[in-house]
Amino acid sequence: MFQLFGNALGQVALASILIGAGLPALFAFGIRALAVGSGGSAEVSGEAGKPMMKIVAWICFAIVLAVIAVGLAIIISSGFGYKVSFDHFFPTFIKK
Template sequence: MNNIGLAFDGAWKVLVAGVLLGAGLPAIFALGIRALAYGAGGDAEVDHEAGHPIGKVLAILCFALVVIGIALGITYIVATGFGKTLSFQNFYPTLVSK
């Protein structure tokens, strides 16, 4: 049955995209949190000092990446409603008609 082949064909693409975005972005977010805490006492801290400034810069970079990812997600949802879709053909995302 053709449907089964087509389903697996779609499924693995969804899986790859899902792992990259759905697990990758949270991992980057987690890196950001780790960076934010860089230089501050660990799990057993008592002093509650602020993290190292470099950590803060790295954290902002990480969070910015995640925000871009989310912005792309929202753009995609909105664009779909207007009959457009995101194309990654030029590497950077562009809106094209479906």
């Protein structure tokens, strides 16, 4: 019984660390990458921008938005009597 409790506690702790701290950290990295990509007055050193970092920033923002959208889909679908399935990689709604 204690082993099951410890396993469940570990899973909850891992999910909370990834979502609770990982998403804001990824967003902050995206903001930093956007500043490096812009260069000039956005940087303390004032050096020229690196356009590749803008692409990295937008990828970070896209990942954050996708995770938020999936989370909202799970919450909203359960209110309508559906569940979200990831059987085919893409989330699909299935009647409970």
